[in-house]
Amino acid sequence: MKRTHLFGIAFGILFLFIIQSAGTLVESIYILDLMNSSLDEKALGVLFFFAPLLLLPFYKKNPRLLIWIFFGILLVARGLTPYLNTSNRLLAAGVATAVSFGLFFLLINAKPKTGRWAPAGLALAVAFSALLRTTGSGIEYSLTPAGGWVGWGLGLLLGGCLVLSDLKSEPAAPQKGGKRTAPIWGIYLILTLVYFSFSAPAVIARWTEGNYTLIVSAVSLLSLVWAWLSIRRPKLLDRISPRLLVVWNLLFTAALTLTLLAHRVAFPPTPDSPAVVVGASTWLQQVPLVVMLLLFPVLFLDLQIFLQQLKEAAPLPRQLAAGILWGSLTLVVLIFVNIFSNVWGYIKPVSPLFRNTYWLSFFLLAAGISLLIARSHRGSHTSVQEPKSAYPWVWPVLLGAIFLATLVFALPPATIQADPAGRTSLRAMTFNTQQSNDDFAEKSIEAQVALVRRVSPDILALQESDSARISLNNNDYVRYFAEKLGYYSYYGPTPGTGTFGTAILSKYPLLNTRAVFIYSDKDETGVAEAEIEVNGLRFSIYNVHPDSSDEAMLIFAQTLVERSKDKPYVVALGDYNLRDYEEAYQVVDRVYTNAWVSVYPSEISPDGVDMSGDNRIDHIFLSPNLTAVDPTYILPPESATDHPVHWTDIVWSTP
Secondary structure, three states, rough: OHHHHHHHHHHHHHHHHHHHHHHHHHHHHHHHHHHHOOOOOHHHHHHHHHHHHHHHHHHHOOOOHHHHHHHHHHHHHHHHHHHHHHHHHHHHHHHHHHHHHHHHHHHHOOOHHHHHHHHHHHHHHHHHHHHHHHHHOOHHHHHHHOOOHHHHHHHHHHHHHHHHOOOOOOOOOOOOOOOOOOHHHHHHHHHHHHHHHOOOHHHHHHHOOHHHHHHHHHHHHHHHHHHHHHHOHHHHHHHHOOHHHHHHHOOOHHHHHHHHHHHOOOOOOOOOOOEEOOOOOOOOHHHHHHHHHHHOHHHHHHHHHHHHHHHHHHOOHHHHHHHHHHHHHHHHHHHHHHHHHOOOHHHHHHHHOOOOOHHHHHHHHHHHHHHHHHOOOOOOOOOOOOOOOOOHHHHHHHHHHHHHHHHHHOOOOOOOOOOOOOOOOEEEEEEOOOOOOOOOEEEOOHHHHHHHHHHHOOEEEOOOOOOOHHOOOOOOOHHHHHHOOOEEEEEOOHHHHHEEEEEEEEOOOOOOEEEEEOOOOOEEEEEEEEEEEOOEEEEEEEEEEEOOOOOHHHHHHHHHHHHOOOOOOOEEEEEEOOOOHHHHHHHHHOEEEEHHHOOOOOEOOOOEEEEEEEHOOOOEEEEOOOOOEEEEEEOOOOOOOOEEEEEEEEEEEOO
16 A cells, blocks of 8 residues: 555544534534534534634644644544533534645645545545444444543554655645635535435435445445545546536436425315325335435545646635635534424424425525536646556455445344234333434433333334434434334334324334324424234234324314224324323323323322322323233433333233
């Protein structure tokens, strides 16, 4: 491996840190504001994205020294991030975001040859991220306390690459003019789109209900192949004509948009509209997904073009300001556009405009890149075929190892082998996880998994499990629960539907899974439905999480009863957001039995757990032929969330 090749690894780690830090910053802001369901001063944390502007005056003084100062700050801030509480994690991630962007602009200008390694680095970053997320069972492993050592290790490796690389400053090139703002803006758009989606392939799998292993493997393999081409066959990429590049970008934009629109739900628009039932995806819905995956490496080539343009313009540090400003502003605006599509009922009067627009931020990013590419010129070629390396096997071995490791961790895990024969009871549990945060806005996924493992329910209903979003750093907590517990799982309504997540996990295979959308005027009401078979009996499972006006809640209750009343064995559980005295609650209660009340009519248990009045909105309802035994609530903070956790044993007589 040549010393110049180290730039590829350096840029790979740097881009990975940019994606990780930006994601952690947004996640921390969201979690802290989640507690009061509104925007407050914590949202000002997005100003960290503009911080690189403040660093520009220092660029001319001693660029090489500044590189090492930025590196030192980045190493410490990124290294400490996994071990901090949410408030401090926001600050550390913000600082890491600012200096990582600053370090990027310093490196691409430190020596002209470095720019050719950035596209290979971005491809490596996508592959690194896919590996870390599969290793962490859907969670970015290096951002957890257990995996924090990986961040330190990668940071030290970045430092080693910089030490061994030639970072000597060269005299500034004559100012040739040319475009400066557009290529920087384009770089920001590319990094934003990668952060939103391709750095976390599990998100794409959740969009489409596609095969997780195949999607993750495809993203990893195509990224690694592109990295190898950039390093070993750079002249091949130069043969792509400008016209072909524009067509490639337009096709990618269309495929990405259609991938999301193919799974978009036409929600019931009026109170008298019937419920919308969404079952398994058809092969036709998956066609845009396949095309998108095959075309997405165009982003790496686009980055190369923008960097070529930036090199030709030879901007002074102050001439980077406009591009950084527009890029940062676009990033921040599209973050809000994306998140508002989920929380459209809370941040009025702006957020309601973005109802059912999850696709919009992705379309704007891809279309913006396409427009900038169409208006650009190729610039001078930076791809120079280097002499053959004395160790040509190094890169294939390294890249192959990354892919194989990703594939191994992406394979379906083993599930619990529960024997339904002879069973006369089941344990059902409802758990509002608050996106796997506790009542103090701190991450609590490990405590939540430990609690579920201790209770060992046969049926587990998760609410607020909509985790595969940028607001939760694209972590897939449902996958984490399923893999760590060995359960079968159904994610329920996909992230693109704008619900807060209703997932069903089970020790038994889940049959006839579907999502049902009911009229709502605040949150999208998406009920997850599934069936399990135990001892020859078919149980119908309904996981609910409505939160709307009184009228909409009544419609929800009526729809739930209507859809389930003819089923032989019904378990309807979840966060109902309903109290005993509300009309919608009584609609359900007239048909089904509340597990807690059936055992404790006073709504207070013998050991003093008071779930009367407004204390109880998480319910387990059973059909009349099922009997609740020993229902239990665990209250916060022991529940590791902001809700009580509720479960009960269920028995039945042999038919």
